[in-house]
Structure formats: C-alpha cells, structure tokens
Amino acid sequence: MDRISLGNEEFEGRNNAYILADEERDELALVDTGIATDAVRADLREGLAERGYEFADVDDIVLTHFHVDHAGLAGEIQRESDATVYVHEADAPLVEQDPDAVAAVEEQRLELLEQWGVPDDARDELLSFLEMGKSVEGEPAETTPIEDGTVLDVGGRTLETLHAPGHAAGLCCFEIGGGPETRGGGDAADGTEAFVGDAVLPVYTPNVGGADFRVDRPLERYAETLERILDRDYDRVWPGHRDPIDEPxxxxxxxxxxxxxxxxxxxxxxxxxxxxxxxxxxxxxxxxxxxxxxxxxxxxxxxxxxxxxxxxxxxxxxxxxxxxxxxxxxxxxxxxxx
The missing domain is CATH 1.10.10 (Arc Repressor Mutant, subunit A)
Structure with a gap:
C-alpha cells in the first residue's frame, strides 16, 4: 500500500495519507489528508511530487473521520483539484465547518466539562489550546456524505464502507477490494485488508469519550466496532497513524x-x-x-x-x-x- 507519512506532534504519532492510483484510467485518490500545518502540507506535496502528482491531480478524497489530523487539508486540496470529498454523514457537517454543527459541539463540550468536574484552570487551559488549534483546521470542504455499506470506486479500487463509531461518531473503516471489474471475487486479495483510521492503532488505544462528544455510550459503541472488525478477520489493516498492523x-x-x-x-x-x-x-x-x-x-x-x-x-x-x-x-x- 502506497502511503505518505505526515508529521503530527500532538496526537497518536505520524499520520498516514494513503494513495490509490490507476494510471490507465488516470484516477488518483487519497485516504485522509493530514493536519493543515505548513510542515504537513509540505510533507504531502513532496510525497505526491515524488510520485509525479500534485494537489490538482487528486480526483477523490476519502476521509476516515472529521478530526483535523485526518481531514485538515481536504478543503485546500479540493479547492485546487475539485476533488470529491467522501465522509460519513455524521461527520460531514464538521468537515464542511457548518456554523450550527460547530456551535453545537462547543456547547456540548462545555456542558460535559462541567459535568465531569474539570476545574476552571484546567478548562481554561484546554479551551486556549483548542482555540489555537483552530488555525490548523484548514479550509471547509464540500462533502459527499456516505454511510455504512457505501461502496466507493476510487483510484482504481473499490472501498466498502464500514461505519465504526466510538472514537468519533462518523469514523469509518474501508475494506479494500480490487477495481470495479473484480468486485464479487475476481481478486483473490479482496476483502482481506482495510483502512481503519483511528479505530485500531498499532501503539496507542484510541481515545473514547473525549475525542468526540457526540457519541452516545462511547465505550459500548467502540466495543461493537472492535467486535465487527474481529468478525471480518482481516489479514492486515492500514491505520491512520504509524505502521501497518500485520496481526489485526x-x-x-x-x-x-x-x-x-x-x-x-x-x-x-x-x-x-x-x-x-x-x-x-x-x-x-x-x-x-x-x-x-x-x-x-x-x-x-x-x-x-x-x-x-x-x-x-x-x-x-x-x-x-x-x-x-x-x-x-x-x-x-x-x-x-x-
């Protein structure tokens, strides 16, 4: 799997942007884009250039979820390329930076911080950190919402959407198949691997409860997601951070x-x-x-x-x-x- 490793100083280690390319059909897709900092932007542009591409060549962007370290550059790439941006319907308003959706999250955050008993000084430190973090959210993107079971034909491959809530309300895994002509069993490797975003990470355990305030009963939702991934029995998965997981x-x-x-x-x-x-x-x-x-x-x-x-x-x-x-x-x- 062709991936570009992107800088990340705050979260679960270096992010991954995955490249799906079909040279015969002149199709280029990215799975996740990284955070909107100058360093990560340069990482992504350089990684694409090494493969003969630039932002303007991207046809499709598939986002595992709305967090800025995964979706931050989607709007900028879309502006340069007119790429279609796919993301689960639960996360689409946040990727689009819809004011009502953003305000609802901020209000829920304040309510929960009070309910959890977070002291004023710690709360103020957090809110200051998050305010500074707005500078790396990047540009809003126009999205094409997807849901569980949606099959995408991008970059010469098919990706079957598996809704995987817990860490985020709209987090999705994408089961990797061959091209459209091989769907239904033509490729012996179909269905044995998946992009899993932050549903499964190789070093850290993904945060539940504090990573997305919108998730109801987050631990139960996350455990259900993990059980679903277990049922798929993948040979390998490609996470949103760090190296591939060979024994998922x-x-x-x-x-x-x-x-x-x-x-x-x-x-x-x-x-x-x-x-x-x-x-x-x-x-x-x-x-x-x-x-x-x-x-x-x-x-x-x-x-x-x-x-x-x-x-x-x-x-x-x-x-x-x-x-x-x-x-x-x-x-x-x-x-x-x-």
Whole structure:
C-alpha cells in the first residue's frame, strides 16, 4: 500500500495519507489528508511530487473521520483539484465547518466539562489550546456524505464502507477490494485488508469519550466496532497513524482486554476513594494532564463510568459516580465491555 507519512506532534504519532492510483484510467485518490500545518502540507506535496502528482491531480478524497489530523487539508486540496470529498454523514457537517454543527459541539463540550468536574484552570487551559488549534483546521470542504455499506470506486479500487463509531461518531473503516471489474471475487486479495483510521492503532488505544462528544455510550459503541472488525478477520489493516498492523485480530483483542482492565481500574478507584466525578477518577488513572489530554483523560474515565452506570453497576448523582451496594462480580467484568 502506497502511503505518505505526515508529521503530527500532538496526537497518536505520524499520520498516514494513503494513495490509490490507476494510471490507465488516470484516477488518483487519497485516504485522509493530514493536519493543515505548513510542515504537513509540505510533507504531502513532496510525497505526491515524488510520485509525479500534485494537489490538482487528486480526483477523490476519502476521509476516515472529521478530526483535523485526518481531514485538515481536504478543503485546500479540493479547492485546487475539485476533488470529491467522501465522509460519513455524521461527520460531514464538521468537515464542511457548518456554523450550527460547530456551535453545537462547543456547547456540548462545555456542558460535559462541567459535568465531569474539570476545574476552571484546567478548562481554561484546554479551551486556549483548542482555540489555537483552530488555525490548523484548514479550509471547509464540500462533502459527499456516505454511510455504512457505501461502496466507493476510487483510484482504481473499490472501498466498502464500514461505519465504526466510538472514537468519533462518523469514523469509518474501508475494506479494500480490487477495481470495479473484480468486485464479487475476481481478486483473490479482496476483502482481506482495510483502512481503519483511528479505530485500531498499532501503539496507542484510541481515545473514547473525549475525542468526540457526540457519541452516545462511547465505550459500548467502540466495543461493537472492535467486535465487527474481529468478525471480518482481516489479514492486515492500514491505520491512520504509524505502521501497518500485520496481526489485526491480535491487536483488536489486546485493545478489548485493555478496556476490560481499565473498567476494573475505574471500579478500584471508586472502591478505594468513594464517590467521585470523572475528573477525579481520571486523576487517579492518569495523573496530571495538559493540552488535549485535559479532555481525553476525563473523557476516557467518563466513557467507562457511564457504561457502568448504564449497566447498573454504579450510580450517578450531582456529578459523582458511586458503586451500588451490591458489589460487582469481577469474574464477569468482561461482559460490561464486549
């Protein structure tokens, strides 16, 4: 798979932009574009130039989700090339930078930061960080919304859309097939690999709870996504960050086990320290936080706490979570997550 490695100082390591090219049909597509900084823009332009392309040659852009480190340059490339930008319908308004959609997210963020018990100084630091981050959002793009099951013919390949919410409401994986003429089994490699964006990462576990405030029951949604990827039994997957994952089944099982262990850790905090808000639980789990982690930490704690509340294991009152009188059966903790 042809990929360009792009700089990324804040998130889960260097981003990937994947190139799909069909020289016979003169078709060029990108899967994700990177963040809209001068350094990443230069990385992408240089990577394309080494292959004989420029922004103006891009016919299609397929976005795994709306986060700026994946979608930031989509609008700029579209302006130069008139490329079609595909993204899940849940994320399309944010890629288009629709004012109402952006305002709704910002309002929900403030509500959750208060609910999670984030102190004023940490909240102000986070909001200042996010305000500076607006400079790397890039230009808005006109999008073509897609949904689960949509099949795209781009760059000489077919990509089947698998909606994969959890980390983001509109996150999608794309199962890689051959060209349109091979759909239905003509290519022996069809369906054995996929672009997975941030659904599965090779080093970090993708943040749930703080990465997209719009996701309802984020831990449950994410666990369902992982189970769906397991069912596909891919030979290899191509993540949004770092290197390809050659044993995706093992990696997905590791991530699921990580969340089972984290659920136990959350329960340990409540047992040892008593009722607490998400910020306090986060402090016990992760220590001091700065930058984007001011929201990722309590967001992750919230995802687990809210899941336990939905399952009747903890109660929630006036911003604080507490264990119910009936103790949790640790032998069945995995049932809460998978």
């Amino acid at each position: 089944t093992d990696r997905v099982q590791t991530i699921l086990e990580h969340h089972r262990e984290r659920t136990e850790n959350v329960l340990d905090v409540l047992e040892e320290h008593g009722p607490a808000d998400a910020w306090t639980v986060s402090a016990h789990l992760f220590g001091d936080l700065e930058g984007i982690h001011i929201v990722h930490g309590p967001g992750e704690a919230y995802a687990h706490l809210d899941h336990l509340r939905q399952e009747g294991v903890v109660t929630f009152d006036e911003g604080r979570y507490a264990l119910r009188d009936s103790a949790t059966d640790r032998e069945s903790i995995g049932e809460f997550v998978a």
